[in-house]
Amino acid sequence: MSQDAVGGFAARGASAGKKPNFFMRIVIFFRQVISELRKVVTPTRKELLTFTGVVLGFVIVMMALILGLDTVFSWVVNVVFGVPS
Known part of the structure; x- marks a missing residue:
């Protein structure tokens, strides 16, 4: 799977309607949180x-x-x- 611009996963082939499992979504969430925290300017x-x-x-x-x-x-x-x- 490849990651798209908004942080989600792009559909590839037959798995167009499938979303990542629960644990993968948690990992994606924390990656997005860390990414946003890096943008914070003190x-x-x-x-x-x-x-x-x-x-x-x-x-x-x-x-x-x-x-x-x-x-x-x-x-x-x-x-x-x-x-x-």
């Missing part, structure tokens, strides 16, 4: 710090937005329903 220290800063900045902005909305909604609920004396 970010540089500068990129890592930049990405971390962007994520932390976004989280802080979202926290402030939710705090603001919560405060406004609490104020509206108190105005509409009043606080029992």
Whole structure:
């Protein structure tokens, strides 16, 4: 059998509809995982710090937005329903 471009096995002759057995599919899966892991590029220290800063900045902005909305909604609920004396 010959391997095709997408990592599967190309059909040859009479075995056109036959797929590899269970264990062969596991081996193919792990080969594909290793192949994909080789494509991973580790970010540089500068990129890592930049990405971390962007994520932390976004989280802080979202926290402030939710705090603001919560405060406004609490104020509206108190105005509409009043606080029992």
